[in-house]
Amino acid sequence: MDSNKIYHHGWDLTYAEYVSKFVYVARKRCWQPRKQGNTIGRLIWVSPSSGELFYMRMMFSSTKGSQSYKDIRTVENVVYHTFREACFGKGFLGSDQEFVGALREANTWGTPHFVRKLFVKLLFMNTMDRPEYVWKQTWQWMANDIAFNHRRQANRKSLRDFPSMTYPIGYAANPHRNKLIYNEMAYDKEILAAEFNKCYHSLIDEQTSIFYKIMRVVASQLGGVYFLYGYGGTGKTFI
Incomplete structure (x- = not known):
């Protein structure tokens, strides 16, 4: 956009075409007219879930000679408030x-x-x-x-209004408001601890080595990807 204010060479170029006539001078942090050679430009991929950034990238595919963000949002002399609205003005988006x-x-x-x-x-x-x-x-x-x-509600009453009734503690009080997260966290620590101790003492040396290698990464929060493989009956599901 700054270069378009100085040079008219880029007024008929889209964002991706700009590198065919201009070169970026890192030392000066600016674009200058290309003296020789040619380069094919491209636009990096942007996820549709990124909002306005995605629609701005879409406008880059057809907008030429922009000197400001306002120019990018302008379609047939109409200035739109957002890049998304500009995409509708261009006809890039459907009616759903x-x-x-x-x-x-x-x-x-x-x-x-x-x-x-x-x-x-x-x-x-x-x-x-x-x-x-x-x-x-x-x-x-x-x-x-x-x-x-x-x-179907009981006259807008709750079980809390009846002291003799037990009140369910669980999903109703789930702070995550997400059933998947709730199901993952709804476990009995004592039962799992007993099951772990039983299984842990059944591990063979190779399985124990795998267990400790992965758990060290988990405990230190280093992250990693592991692929456990072996023939049928070697204990993949167990480990």
């Missing part, structure tokens, strides 16, 4: 109607709970260009069971 249709079809035979899970999976896959648009079109289908579940 296919996802609305998929949720509509799921609603015809699935429960609201299933529709919610499907919407969450679509979010995790980063396949929707406008998730908020899809949400506005489909949220009623995901909320159909809220009133029903509310009516």
Whole structure:
């Protein structure tokens, strides 16, 4: 962008094409017109989940001669507030109607709970260009069971309101709000300790060596990747 303010050579070049006419001078930390040779440029990969950075990279593929971020967000003399909106202005992003249709079809035979899970999976896959648009079109289908579940509550009472009743300690008080994390942490330390002691004394020398090698890395938090292999019956599952 700074070089485009000085040289007009780059006004008809995209970000990736810039290296074909310019060279980066590390000593001066600037781009200068290339005197000889040629280089093919490329754009590094950016995950769709990185937000605005992903959409800015998308704009780099067609924007030429930008002298500021505002120029990158400008499409046909219209300045958009975000790179994502600029991508819509360029026509790079779709309307997401296919996802609305998929949720509509799921609603015809699935429960609201299933529709919610499907919407969450679509979010995790980063396949929707406008998730908020899809949400506005489909949220009623995901909320159909809220009133029903509310009516099932015992007159807005809790087991805590009845001193003689025991109150379940567990997932309801789970600070992680994540079932996977809760399931991983919901273990009995005493039972596991007894099981470990029993198994540990059954290890042969080679298995003991493997155990200590990995546990030293775990204890020191150094990290690492290990591949345990062997013929059938050698104790891979046991170790």
